[in-house]
Amino acid sequence: MRAHSEHRWLFPTVGRLFFVLILLSACATQAHALFPHHENAHKEIEGLELDWRQAQLSNNVSEVDRLLADDYLGISANGTLETKADELTRRRSGSLHITQLDLSDIKVRIYGDTAVVTSKADVVGKNGDRDISGRFRYTRVYSNRMGQWRIVSFEASRISPSHDSEDKH
Numbered sequence: 001m002r003a004h005s006e007h008r009w010l011f012p013t014v015g016r017l018f019f020v021l022i023l024l025s026a027c028a029t030q031a032h033a034l035f036p037h038h039e040n041a042h043k044e045i046e047g048l049e050l051d052w053r054q055a056q057l058s059n060n061v062s063e064v065d066r067l068l069a070d071d072y073l074g075i076s077a078n079g080t081l082e083t084k085a086d087e088l089t090r091r092r093s094g095s096l097h098i099t100q101l102d103l104s105d106i107k108v109r110i111y112g113d114t115a116v117v118t119s120k121a122d123v124v125g126k127n128g129d130r131d132i133s134g135r136f137r138y139t140r141v142y143s144n145r146m147g148q149w150r151i152v153s154f155e156a157s158r159i160s161p162s163h164d165s166e167d168k169h
Contacts, residue, residue: 041149045108045115045142048149052140056098061091069143069150077136077156090127098125098132113144120159135159 048067055063065088072084082090090096102122109116117140124133141153 041110041115041144042108044149045110045117046106048142048151049103049106049117049119049140052151053101053103056101059091059094059097061088064088064091067151069145069152072150072152072154074154075156077132077134077158095128096125097127098123100124115142115144115149116140117142121156 051063052067054060055067065084068084068087070084072087074082074087076082100123104120104122106117106119117138119138119140121136121138122134123136126132136156136158138154138156140151142149143152144150
């Protein structure tokens, strides 16, 4: 009699476990359907990084406008805080002139609807009369809003010559 009562307890537990597994599988399938961009997000973000690079080299104001979120905030290598309006004004004025922008060591990490890019950038250019040429590391953050990736944040740090040689490994 005792063995029979143990099996009665076991079967409902296995049944519940099976139900939970099916439910989790269904939730994972629905999540995948809701967020299909995650499969190709790395390639899409890498493409947007190249679009950004080209927009910088050609001073394409409309492309910069398209890529930046309305609530964008950037921090330049000298610590200046810049909004989307600041970026667009600077581009329209022609005060920023980048003649070379080589990217390397690009790493893209996806966290749901947020993508974080870190990279090195070798820049040759001027901001007004000031030479802004140099080697930089930067972090750019994208947010996917209604199916469109937009840049919401950026921060650059100049790589000092002494750290540049240490960083090549």
